[in-house]
Amino acid sequence: MSAVKINARVIGQEILATDIYSLVLHAPEIAGQAVAGQFVSVYSGDGARLLPRPISLCGIDAEEGTIRLVYRIAGEGTREFSCLKAGEHVEVMGPLGNGFTLRDKPAILIGGGIGIPPMLQLAGEVKGEKKIVLGYRDEIFLTEEFEACGQVYLASEDGAYGVKGNVLDAIREYGIQGGVIYACGPTPMLRAIQAYAKEQGIEAQISLEEKMACGIGACLACVCRSQEQDPHSHVNNKRICKDGPVFDAGEVVL
Amino acid sequence: MKLSVDIAGVTLKNPVTVASGTFGSGMEYGELVDLNGLGAVTTKGVASVPWEGNPTPRIAETYGGMINAVGLQNPGIDVFCSRDIPYLKQYDTKIIVNVCGKSEREYVEVVERLSGESVDLLEINVSCPNVKEGGIAFGQDPKALAHITEEVKKKAKQPVIMKLSPNVTDITVMAKAAEAAGADALSLINTLTGMKIDIQRRTFAVANKTGGLSGPAIKPVAVRMVYQVAQAVRIPIIGMGGIMRWEDAIEFLMAGASAVAVGTANFHNPYATREIVEGIRAFMEEKGIEDIHEIIGCVK
Numbered sequence: 089m090s091a092v093k094i095n096a097r098v099i100g101q102e103i104l105a106t107d108i109y110s111l112v113l114h115a116p117e118i119a120g121q122a123v124a125g126q127f128v129s130v131y132s133g134d135g136a137r138l139l140p141r142p143i144s145l146c147g148i149d150a151e152e153g154t155i156r157l158v159y160r161i162a163g164e165g166t167r168e169f170s171c172l173k174a175g176e177h178v179e180v181m182g183p184l185g186n187g188f189t190l191r192d193k194p195a196i197l198i199g200g201g202i203g204i205p206p207m208l209q210l211a212g213e214v215k216g217e218k219k220i221v222l223g224y225r226d227e228i229f230l231t232e233e234f235e236a237c238g239q240v241y242l243a244s245e246d247g248a249y250g251v252k253g254n255v256l257d258a259i260r261e262y263g264i265q266g267g268v269i270y271a272c273g274p275t276p277m278l279r280a281i282q283a284y285a286k287e288q289g290i291e292a293q294i295s296l297e298e299k300m301a302c303g304i305g306a307c308l309a310c311v312c313r314s315q316e317q318d319p320h321s322h323v324n325n326k327r328i329c330k331d332g333p334v335f336d337a338g339e340v341v342l
Numbered sequence: 343m344k345l346s347v348d349i350a351g352v353t354l355k356n357p358v359t360v361a362s363g364t365f366g367s368g369m370e371y372g373e374l375v376d377l378n379g380l381g382a383v384t385t386k387g388v389a390s391v392p393w394e395g396n397p398t399p400r401i402a403e404t405y406g407g408m409i410n411a412v413g414l415q416n417p418g419i420d421v422f423c424s425r426d427i428p429y430l431k432q433y434d435t436k437i438i439v440n441v442c443g444k445s446e447r448e449y450v451e452v453v454e455r456l457s458g459e460s461v462d463l464l465e466i467n468v469s470c471p472n473v474k475e476g477g478i479a480f481g482q483d484p485k486a487l488a489h490i491t492e493e494v495k496k497k498a499k500q501p502v503i504m505k506l507s508p509n510v511t512d513i514t515v516m517a518k519a520a521e522a523a524g525a526d527a528l529s530l531i532n533t534l535t536g537m538k539i540d541i542q543r544r545t546f547a548v549a550n551k552t553g554g555l556s557g558p559a560i561k562p563v564a565v566r567m568v569y570q571v572a573q574a575v576r577i578p579i580i581g582m583g584g585i586m587r588w589e590d591a592i593e594f595l596m597a598g599a600s601a602v603a604v605g606t607a608n609f610h611n612p613y614a615t616r617e618i619v620e621g622i623r624a625f626m627e628e629k630g631i632e633d634i635h636e637i638i639g640c641v642k
Contacts, residue, residue, distance in 0.1 A: 090373050091373070091374070093374070093611075093612060093613070131610070131611075135406070135558070135586070136405050136406045136558075137403065138403060138406070138407065138408055138557050138558075138606060138609060138610045139401075139403045139408060139609055139610070140609070140610075165403075181612065298398055298399065299398070299399045299400070299401050299402065300401075301401050301408065301410070301609045302364070302370070302608065302609050302612075303609075304370045304371070304373075304374070304612070305366070305370045306364070306365055306366035306369075306370040306371055306386075306608075307363070307364060307366070307401075307410075307412070307609065308366075308386075308395065308400070308412050308415045309398075309399075309400045309401040309410065309412060310398070310400075311395070311398060311400070311415070312398070320417070321392070321415065321417055322392040322417035322418060322421050323392045323393065323394045323395075323415065323417070324394065325394060325395065325415060330370070
């Protein structure tokens with residue numbers, strides 16, 4: 089398996105919530121080999137914006153040859169992507185990173201904020217028992233699609249949807265149990281999940297993010313601290329783009 | 343048509359290499375581009391022992407550029423020799439090893455360690471703006487630069503390229519100091535020290551506060567410095583700083599660089615090196631240029 093950079097045709101784009109967009113691209117070379125938890129680098133058409141934006145795969149359809157990216161406008165680069173229309177083209181490279189490793193255990197899928205999208209592809213891939221916990225700031229998105237995959241529990245900061253609070257509040261409130269956790273979201277959430285998984289004695293796979301440049305493991309911009317010396321770097325740093333973005337919660341220091 | 347160039351007795355099949363730190367040791371990019379197509383691979387800086395580098399965030403995009411403060415994270419010379427050199431030896435390209443250190447002794451240690459290895463050129467990084475000790479300290483004082491050049495030259499078995507910093511008042515003073523001390527070639531420019539503030543978070547965009555600015559934003563500065571240095575010294579120059587396309591590479595060659603290094607462009611387009619080599623070849627064909635030397639330093 090190896091990443092390719094292609095000029096992908098836009099199949100369509102829709103807005104899901106304030107500043108949250110869903111972009112579907114025709115990218116058979118990527119869709120044919122991608123798994124949940126991997127990401128793509130999306131390149132700006134403006135030569136003044138040099139660095140690709142790493143965006144997780146929310147959906148992978150190998151048969152149709154399409155990938156779906158659900159992202160939030162975080163700056164001018166993503167704002168540019170939000171203007172892409174069906175029939176237009178955009179440069180993307182992928183699939184990048186390692187993705188989740190599926191375990192044959194009852195699963196808890198946890199997504200927070202813009203860490204929610206990659207969990208949708210995973211929810212489709214996890215065939216056994218699964219519980220899905222989604223944490224939102226205020227507006228919800230993708231919720232109905234998750235409901236088609238399994239039991240969904242919500243948390244929101246203002247309590248408008250589900251439990252008032254965060255995803256761990258929802259886990260405790262609903263007494264959610266499982267044998268493995270898969271999670272993606274902001275670092276404070278992942279840190280809390282890391283502690284929770286340790287306390288419960290269960291495996292947690294967490295997907296991290298960091299500012300990236302090359303996206304393929306060469307530039308060492310997007311490292312995270314690791315508990316053990318990393319076999320590639322020979323220091324306590326792992327490359328999020330290449331060794332991750334999914335890590336065992338026990339192997340990284342957040 | 344002749345694209346090959348000579349850097350201190352080492353023949354590069356074409357004048358295109360990569361800028362240290364943007365390409366690792368070629369392993370990751372090797373999956374996307376054919377390393378056989380490069381004149382040389384310049385590796386990420388390597389020190390005598392592993393370095394952890396700086397805290398994150400290590401990079402930030404700026405208009406037409408980027409700031410990095412990776413801090414020379416590297417696995418140390420032992421791993422480099424056992425893993426990275428054998429990897430690169432599989433390819434028909436020259437190997438330029440970028441050497442970093444925190445003291446003269448550390449630089450020399452790495453240089454000595456490389457004396458028995460089949461690498462082609464050493465590039466001494468005395469211009470990294472992102473590490474507290476060493477690095478730039480040697481690159482901003484002509485006496486310190488001359489001294490480290492001499493010490494390295496005493497032990498080096500391969501020709502020595504000194505990589506110069508643009509963060510000086512007059513780069514020709516530094517270039518002449520390195521040449522007088524025995525440097526076989528020069529590479530320039532390293533990044534320009536820069537800063538970006540994240541106004542939403544009211545903090546520095548990179549954890550190191552300052553970082554090295556690279557990318558097309560710095561290209562005119564780099565071309566100017568390559569031109570000035572080419573007028574001031576007789577040793578060959580590897581030119582770099584914001585080369586994104588073949589036209590940029592030609593500019594550096596015309597300004598007096600014998601070879602060019604592609605850096606930040608690799609992030610923007612992983613195929614940039616290949617496209618630049620192809621572009622140079624097409625340009626020569628179109629203009630009826632038989633030998634690349636016809637354009638090296640042609641603008642005086």
